[in-house]
Amino acid sequence: MKIRVRDVCKESRVFREDGVRLRHAIEEGWLRADTVEVDFEQIRIASASFLDEGIAVLALRLSLDEIKRKLRVVNLTEPDRRLLNELTLARARERRGFESATAGSD
Amino acid sequence: VREFLNQIGFDKFANAGGSAPLQIEPGTLKLRQLDALDPLYVRSVAELLAQRVPGTSEEAQHTIELCLNELLQNVFEHADSRIGCFVQARWHAERENVRLAVVDGGIGIPSALRRKLVASLQRSGDDNVIIAAVTHRGISSRAGGRPGGLGLKLLREIAVERGGCVTVIAGNAKVIFKQTGPRIYKSPVFRGTAIEIDFRPTIPASPPGEEIF
Numbered sequence: 001m002k003i004r005v006r007d008v009c010k011e012s013r014v015f016r017e018d019g020v021r022l023r024h025a026i027e028e029g030w031l032r033a034d035t036v037e038v039d040f041e042q043i044r045i046a047s048a049s050f051l052d053e054g055i056a057v058l059a060l061r062l063s064l065d066e067i068k069r070k071l072r073v074v075n076l077t078e079p080d081r082r083l084l085n086e087l088t089l090a091r092a093r094e095r096r097g098f099e100s101a102t103a104g105s106d
Numbered sequence: 107v108r109e110f111l112n113q114i115g116f117d118k119f120a121n122a123g124g125s126a127p128l129q130i131e132p133g134t135l136k137l138r139q140l141d142a143l144d145p146l147y148v149r150s151v152a153e154l155l156a157q158r159v160p161g162t163s164e165e166a167q168h169t170i171e172l173c174l175n176e177l178l179q180n181v182f183e184h185a186d187s188r189i190g191c192f193v194q195a196r197w198h199a200e201r202e203n204v205r206l207a208v209v210d211g212g213i214g215i216p217s218a219l220r221r222k223l224v225a226s227l228q229r230s231g232d233d234n235v236i237i238a239a240v241t242h243r244g245i246s247s248r249a250g251g252r253p254g255g256l257g258l259k260l261l262r263e264i265a266v267e268r269g270g271c272v273t274v275i276a277g278n279a280k281v282i283f284k285q286t287g288p289r290i291y292k293s294p295v296f297r298g299t300a301i302e303i304d305f306r307p308t309i310p311a312s313p314p315g316e317e318i319f
Binding site for chain 1: 143145148149152164165168169171172175176179183256257260311314315316317318319
């Protein structure tokens with residue numbers, strides 16, 4: 001399944017709410033397809049809020065392996081790709097921290 | 107807020123704000139008052155600064171745009187400021203650094219976090235609340251426990267990684283975050299929040315860590 005960011009978010013790609021729209025589209029595709037491809041068409045985002053809410057927070061409940069296996073992000077500008085990687089790793093660390101805290105409290 | 111702007115030297119830059127075109131003075135964009143995050147304004151500031159600082163690459167322009175977007179989203183998501191905010195952008199071509207400042211007249215970072223009953227911060231002073239907000243991931247005043255709490259940390263990392271610093275003024279504290287860590291200063295009580303990020307956009311980001319995408 002292919003998602004064009006421009007189709008989902010139109011011209012608004014800065015706010016967390018815009019990111020939520022993108023994530024909902026991804027989550028819908030997640031249930032229906034083996035892989036989900038998100039195409040940024042080289043549009044510059046430069047918003048941590050959008051990339052975090054749209055994609056990175058998936059790592060709060062999915063493993064990085066699962067994300068790598070099922071989600072493809074294409075045509076993202078290089079600075080945005082770097083930012084998205086950083087945000088996703090931060091969310092994955094947050095999840096691991098939460099899991100260890102929960103395990104520790106058992 | 108006017109009084110505070112005057113104290114920190116903003117007032118002399120003040121103009122009518124609104125939707126007037128960007129006005130350039132040597133090294134400074136005239137102070138602008140915003141009542142919402144305007145992505146076109148942010149992009150035009152980033153493009154203009156990138157033209158003014160020699161050697162600024164597309165990546166550096168991206169960094170400037172990212173910083174302004176995060177500073178402004180903080181204001182309009184968390185500050186509860188009836189006057190919106192004031193934005194100041196300056197550049198120093200010789201030192202190749204840019205300074206972006208956003209000042210709002212809202213409730214201030216310490217009150218915003220205490221209002222959300224972040225338990226560990228209830229008895230902390232304004233300085234320590236600011237330090238927690240800027241250095242600890244996951245501390246956010248976003249409603250309903252939704253994800254957040256990355257913006258200020260990201261700004262600090264961007265600035266420090268690029269030879270700069272972040273200054274935060276709120277409540278009775280002023281904290282400057284540098285590579286060596288936070289330094290606390292006393293400040294006249296200010297009910298809103300003022301944040302300035304000072305960095306050299308031409309310094310490249312550190313090598314990427316694990317690649318997910």
